[in-house]
Each structure stands twice: as C-alpha cells, then as structure tokens.
Amino acid sequence: MSLARSLAPVARAARTPMGAIAGLWLALIVAAAIFAPLIAPYAYDVQNLPESFQPPSSAHLLGTDEFGRDLLTRIIYGARTSLSVSVISIAISVFAGMVLGAAAGYIGGAFDRAVTIVVDLSWSFPEILVALILVAIIGPGVTGTMAAIGVAYLAQFTRLTRAQILAIRSETYIEAARSLGAGGRFILFRHLLPNALAPVLVAGMLATGDAIILEATLGFFGLGAQPPLPSWGSMMSSGSALLFKAPWIIILPGLAVAITVIAINLFGDALIRALDIKTRLREA
Amino acid sequence: MTNPLISAEALARRFSTGGGWLRPARSMMAVRGVSFEVAKGEVLGVVGESGCGKSTLARLVLRLIEPTAGRVTFDGQEVTGLGPGDLRRLRRRMAMVFQDPYSSLDPRFTVADALTEPFAVHGERPPAGRINALLDQVGLSLAMAASYPHQLSGGQRQRVGIARALAQAPDFIVLDEPTASLDVSIQAQIIALLSELRRGNGLTYLFISHDLGLVRYFCDRVLVMYLGAVVEVMPRADASPRHPYTRALMDSNFVPDPTRRKTLQALKGEIPSAFDLPKGCAFAARCPRVTDLCRAENPALRDLTPGHPVACHHPL
Numbered sequence: 383m384s385l386a387r388s389l390a391p392v393a394r395a396a397r398t399p400m401g402a403i404a405g406l407w408l409a410l411i412v413a414a415a416i417f418a419p420l421i422a423p424y425a426y427d428v429q430n431l432p433e434s435f436q437p438p439s440s441a442h443l444l445g446t447d448e449f450g451r452d453l454l455t456r457i458i459y460g461a462r463t464s465l466s467v468s469v470i471s472i473a474i475s476v477f478a479g480m481v482l483g484a485a486a487g488y489i490g491g492a493f494d495r496a497v498t499i500v501v502d503l504s505w506s507f508p509e510i511l512v513a514l515i516l517v518a519i520i521g522p523g524v525t526g527t528m529a530a531i532g533v534a535y536l537a538q539f540t541r542l543t544r545a546q547i548l549a550i551r552s553e554t555y556i557e558a559a560r561s562l563g564a565g566g567r568f569i570l571f572r573h574l575l576p577n578a579l580a581p582v583l584v585a586g587m588l589a590t591g592d593a594i595i596l597e598a599t600l601g602f603f604g605l606g607a608q609p610p611l612p613s614w615g616s617m618m619s620s621g622s623a624l625l626f627k628a629p630w631i632i633i634l635p636g637l638a639v640a641i642t643v644i645a646i647n648l649f650g651d652a653l654i655r656a657l658d659i660k661t662r663l664r665e666a
Numbered sequence: 667m668t669n670p671l672i673s674a675e676a677l678a679r680r681f682s683t684g685g686g687w688l689r690p691a692r693s694m695m696a697v698r699g700v701s702f703e704v705a706k707g708e709v710l711g712v713v714g715e716s717g718c719g720k721s722t723l724a725r726l727v728l729r730l731i732e733p734t735a736g737r738v739t740f741d742g743q744e745v746t747g748l749g750p751g752d753l754r755r756l757r758r759r760m761a762m763v764f765q766d767p768y769s770s771l772d773p774r775f776t777v778a779d780a781l782t783e784p785f786a787v788h789g790e791r792p793p794a795g796r797i798n799a800l801l802d803q804v805g806l807s808l809a810m811a812a813s814y815p816h817q818l819s820g821g822q823r824q825r826v827g828i829a830r831a832l833a834q835a836p837d838f839i840v841l842d843e844p845t846a847s848l849d850v851s852i853q854a855q856i857i858a859l860l861s862e863l864r865r866g867n868g869l870t871y872l873f874i875s876h877d878l879g880l881v882r883y884f885c886d887r888v889l890v891m892y893l894g895a896v897v898e899v900m901p902r903a904d905a906s907p908r909h910p911y912t913r914a915l916m917d918s919n920f921v922p923d924p925t926r927r928k929t930l931q932a933l934k935g936e937i938p939s940a941f942d943l944p945k946g947c948a949f950a951a952r953c954p955r956v957t958d959l960c961r962a963e964n965p966a967l968r969d970l971t972p973g974h975p976v977a978c979h980h981p982l
Contacts, residue, residue: 554770558830561728563757564787565750572786576774 391580394656401652404645411642415461424452426459427610435628445630448620453630456612457638463613464639467524467606468593471531476586478532479539484578486540487547488570498544501537509534513596514605522605530600531593542585546578546662581662584653591646598639614639670703670739671870672760672838677701677726677736679719694940696722698894699736706837709864709871711885711903713878713915717940719894720874721765724842727872728762729753740838758788761831765843767823771815777801777826778811784833792833800829803866804859821852828859832867840872845880857884878915890915893940893948901973908970908981910953947979955980 395401414421423443430450438445444453486497504512509531516530550556551574559569594614600606601615602622609616614635621632654660677700682693697719704710712720725731727738729745738745740760748756761784764770771780781800785792798808804825815823824844831839841860845853861884863869875881881888881903888900890912898909907913914933935952938944944951946961953960959979967977 553772554764554766555772555775557725557730558762558764558770558827559783559787561730561757561762562784562787562830562834563754564783565754568787572783573772577772 391653391656395649395652398652398655400648401656404648404652407641407645408649411461411638411645412465414458415465418458418462422452422455422458424455426451426455426612435624437628437630444634445628447617447631448624448628453617453634456617457614457635460612460614460617460635461638461642463524463607463611464594464597464601464615464642467527467597467613468531468590471528471597472535472586472590472593474528474532475535475589476539476582479536480543480575480578480582482536483540483543483545484547484570484575487544487551488566488574494544497540501540505537505541509592509596510599513600514603517600517605522600522608524607524611527597527600527606531596534596535589535593538589539582539586542663543578543582546581547574549662550574550577580657581659584650584657584659585663587653588647588650591643591650594639594643594646669705671706671708671741672727672872673701673703673739674723674727675701675737675739677723677738678734679722679726679731680734692941695734695894695943696940697726697733700889700891700894700896701736702889702896702899704838704870704872706870707864707868708887709873709885711881711888712872712874712891713876713881713888714891715876715915715937717937718891720876720891721842722894723891724762724840724872724874728757728760728840730762754788758784758834759836760838760840761834761836762840762842763824763827763831763844765846767820767827767847768815770827771823773815775815776811777806777813777815777818780815780826780830781811781833784830796833800833803832803863804829819852820848821855824848824852824856825859828856828863832863835867836869838870838872840874842874843876844873846876853880860884878912879919893938893943895948896967896975896977897949898976898978899967899974901971905974906982908974908976909978910955910980910982911949913982914952947977955982 396405428451433446433450434448436442436446442452442454444457446452447456482497486494512534513530516533517526520526520529556569556573559573597606597613598615598618601613602619604616604619606615607613617635618632621635624631654663677697678695679697680693681696682691684691700723702710712723714720722731726733729738733746737747740756743756745753745756775783778797781797782792797811801808801811806822806825806829810818810822818826844860845856848856857880864871873881873885883903885903888903889896890898890900890909892911898907898912900907900912907916933952938948938951944961946963947953947965950956950960957980965977965979967975970976970981
C-alpha cells in the first residue's frame with residue numbers, strides 16, 4: 383500500500399470543479415492558520431482605542447473591532463484557534479473511536495454489547511449538549527473545548543468503525559487468511575483496519591466541519607478560547623452586541639465559519655465520490 | 667483404503683438461528699454424520715444441490731469452523747483435537763481455493779502481497795523467486811505481481827487464489843466450487859490448470875461442486891450429498907448411479923447431442939426444510955421409487971458392491 387495510491391482519491395476529488403474550489407479555500411485557510419505570524423498585518427492582541435469601530439479601509443482591509451484591533455489579523459489568528467481545536471479534537475476522536483469500534487466489532491460478545499449501549503446512549507444526545515456538559519465539568523479554555531468536542535463525536539466514529547469491521551469480517555478474504563493460518567492480530571491489522579480506514583477518515587473530515595461550528599458555538603458562549611486569544615466564535619459573540627453599530631465585527635468571522643464549513647463539506651462529498659464509499663458511510 | 671491422507675469420521679455440524687428475545691431458537695444440521703477417506707494423490711468429488719452442506723463440509727475438513735461431532739484426521743494427526751499453535755502449523759500442509767474470486771482477494775493487496783500472505787501469517791518472508799515461480803506455475807505473467815485485484819479478470823483472480831493456495835507447497839487442497847463463478851471457457855482453463863498442478867505437485871484434492879458433469883470428468887471418486895448426509899459414494903467417476911437422487915442429478919445435465927437428448931426429467935416435489943427433516947429418508951418427498959418403508963425409516967449407508975455405498979431402500 384503506497385502513499386501515492388492512498389492520495390490518488392484526494393487528487394481525483396481536487397480535480398472536480400467543486401472539489402477544486404473547496405480545496406483551494408481550505409488550502410488558503412490552512413496556510414493562513416499555519417503562517418499567521420508572517421502574514422497578519424497587525425498584532426492580534428494590541429488594543430488601539432482611537433481606531434476602534436473602523437469599517438473596512440485600505441489600512442484595515444476588514445475593519446477594526448471595539449478595541450481597535452485589526453479584524454483581518456484576528457480572523458487569521460482565529461483560523462488558527464478554530465482549525466487546530468477542531469482538527470486535533472476530531473483526530474483524537476477518530477483514533478479513539480477506531481480503537482473502540484474495532485475492539486467491539488472484533489472481540490464481540492459482552493464487551494461489544496457494553497460499548498454499543500454506552501455509545502448508543504451518548505449518540506441519542508445532540509453533540510452540542512454532550513460538549514456543553516463536558517466543558518462545564520472540565521472548565522472553559524482550549525484544552526477543555528478539545529476534550530469536549532473529541533468526546534462528543536466519539537460515538538459516531540465508534541459506530542462507523544464497528545459497522546465496517548463487522549461487514550469486512552464476513553468477506554471471503556478473511557476466511558482465506560484464516561485458512562492460511564493467520565491469527566487474530568494479523569487479520570485485524572492487515573485486513574480489517576486498513577479496509578475500514580477510508581470511510582472513517584472521510585467521516586472524520588466531514589465531522590471537522592461540524593466541529594468548527596461546535597467550537598464557534600462554545601466560543602460564542604465564552605466557553606472556548608479565552609481572551610485575548612481570538613476564535614471565530616468569541617469574535618462573533620463580542621460583535622453581537624454591536625450588530626447595528628459595526629456589523630462587520632460579527633459578519634466577517636461568521637462568513638469565515640460558513641465558507642470554511644461549506645468548503646469542507648463540498649470537498650468531503652467530492653472525496654466520497656472519488657472513493658466510491660457512499661453506501662458504506664450509511665451503514666453506521 | 668490402507669493409509670488415507672485425510673479422513674473424516676461421522677462429521678456433523680449444527681447451526682442455530684434466532685434465539686432472540688421473544689423468538690425460540692431453531693437449529694438445523696447442515697452436515698449429518700459424513701465420513702470419507704481420501705488417499706494421497708486422489709481427487710474426491712463432493713456434489714449436491716445448493717444448501718446441501720457441501721461448503722460446510724469443506725470448512726469442517728479444514729477446521730475453519732468447529733464440528734458439532736465427529737473428527738478429521740490428516741496424515742495420522744487428529745485435526746479436530748489440535749491446539750491453536752499446532753493447527754496453524756498444520757495449515758501449511760492444507761489449503762483452500764474459494765468459490766468467489768472477487769471477494770477472496772483483499773482489494774488493497776497487490777498480487778504479490780496476496781502471494782506473500784501465506785508466508786507473512788507465519789512471520790516469514792517468501793524465499794527468493796518464490797512469488798515469480800508461483801505466478802509462472804498458474805500461468806500468470808510476472809508483470810502482474812504489481813496489479814491490484816480490480817485490474818484482473820475473474821479467471822486471473824482465480825489463478826491468484828490457486829497460486830496463494832500453492833504457496834506453502836501443501837499436500838492437500840480443498841477446492842470449493844473453484845469454477846462456479848467463471849465463464850465456461852475460463853472454467854475449462856482452470857480445470858486444466860488444476861489437473862496439471864495435481865500431476866506436477868502430487869496434490870490431493872477435495873473438489874466441491876454442484877456440477878456432476880464436471881465432477882465426473884475431474885474426480886476419481888464422487889460423494890453425493892443430500893440435505894447434509896451422504897447418499898452415495900461412486901467408486902469411479904464413470905460408475906453408474908445406484909441412488910435415485912444421483913440418477914436425477916445426472917438426468918438434469920444437458921446433453922449436447924440433440925439425437926441423444928431425452929425429455930428432461932425434472933424432480934417433482936419440494937426439498938424438505940433442513941430445520942424440520944422428515945423421519946424417514948430425506949429424499950422420500952421427491953423420489954420416484956418411494957414406498958411406505960422410505961417414509962418410515964431412514965436408510966443407512968451400505969455397500970451394494972464393495973466400495974460403492976448407497977443409502978437407499980430401493981437402489982437402482
């Protein structure tokens with residue numbers, strides 16, 4: 383299994399018109415997040431009260447907020463917070479979900495039933511509710527948000543992985559491997575997990591879009607990244623009081639959230655088509 | 667038979683379904699007391715219609731599923747009594763070729779990966795040149811080593827499946843309908859390949875099929891199964907059938923010569939449910955020679971002529 387073959391579907395997805403536009407925006411926003419200190423025109427945390435509430439101009443391309451901080455700068459740094467929190471929390475969630483789901487699907491029996499009951503129970507609550515409860519327990523901030531989002535999406539990836547493992551386990555090539563003398567570990571790591579990977583990773587990518595919204599929601603409630611560190615959600619929160627005085631303060635970060643989430647979904651759809659796994663994602 | 671390579675004694679397997687919350691469990695015997703022996707170098711055919719337990723028998727013989735009763739002996743070792751480690755070691759000497767060449771290969775494995783697997787499962791690497799030798803043996807070009815299954819035709823995939831079975835140079839191969847999902851022209855090629863490999867490598871086969879014509883062409887002896895039990899063992903492929911069911915299977919083969927074509931004698935009546943077998947002979951409901959004795963008493967397998975057992979009260 384070469385890297386080139388793994389990346390081929392991504393390249394195919396990026397060649398479709400929608401995939402190309404979405405991929406371009408995502409590349410841009412990721413680059414902005416990574417290179418924020420290099421490209422941001424101002425410092426994100428230095429207040430400049432005489433320049434507050436300025437509409438977009440040549441000096442401040444996207445205007446300034448109530449403390450006179452440059453909005454473009456804060457949106458770029460906000461991308462850093464939003465993307466890193468959602469990507470890291472989903473990555474943790476995907477990894478833990480795969481371990482749990484694979485173990486449940488492979489071991490079966492009482493362990494499987496116990497995992498299924500807990501997972502289905504948490505699946506029946508909306509992610510936002512699970513995340514809110516967890517942040518309330520852990521406490522606000524970047525770490526608490528990551529943990530909350532990670533746990534909130536755990537059920538989804540556990541269910542999907544388990545369903546994949548159960549489906550693949552009945553394939554003839556698993557029986558063929560057993561007839562050659564393969565043990566459980568060989569079958570799990572060489573056949574079951576590699577074949578279950580693609581749908582779970584795509585579901586993880588789509589969930590990253592939802593996680594950005596969830597992160598923004600928690601930020602809006604003041605439970606996410608704490609000031610002066612900008613996040614798109616907390617920027618919208620401070621802008622909500624100034625909706626009529628300086629609408630750009632809430633609209634611009636909102637647009638950043640919306641466009642990024644739409645781009646992730648469009649790219650995810652293109653990837654699903656390129657991988658031809660639409661039916662497999664519905665199994666969970 | 668003085669020294670069979672593999673033998674089965676009264677193999678049986680029960681499957682249960684249901685047994686849920688409010689539904690009672692139902693169970694059926696997929697294989698009922700099947701015994702046979704295969705000599706070294708021999709090809710034993712197993713025929714019967716779908717659902718008669720052929721594939722279950724194949725998996726029991728290799729202990730891919732556990733028998734409910736009975737035992738299997740391979741070259742003096744009791745397979746059914748082996749621990750996991752010994753069983754895995756024994757698997758180098760027995761292999762299986764599967765019916766469906768599309769699902770029997772991992773879509774993410776190249777041909778070379780698939781042929782490396784028989785070594786990798788034992789923590790080994792294939793000896794130098796072994797992969798190429800295997801490809802050559804099954805008539806695939808060496809360039810195909812890097813291909814993925816979806817790039818191959820059904821016949822090519824089945825050749826890969828055969829090469830994988832041959833990788834550890836086994837003595838015994840179970841062929842579970844290896845040609846059933848292939849085009850007729852490809853079927854002939856695969857059968858020719860299998861006979862050639864048998865001669866060249868001194869292999870012993872258990873050949874499962876629903877095609878009696880093919881089995882009579884390819885096998886030395888033929889075991890006929892009906893609803894999980896053996897009804898007849900034909901000592902030679904060209905022996906004339908003594909059980910009415912074997913006769914019916916043969917009559918349902920189409921004859922190419924129009925002048926020799928008879929009207930088709932399709933079996934009448936329904937196959938009894940395997941969940942609810944009748945008291946007497948399982949074939950009674952469909953048998954043209956049925957009498958009251960057949961409905962009352964299940965006939966035992968007995969030698970009509972030496973080496974030709976038949977389970978019928980009124981053999982042909």
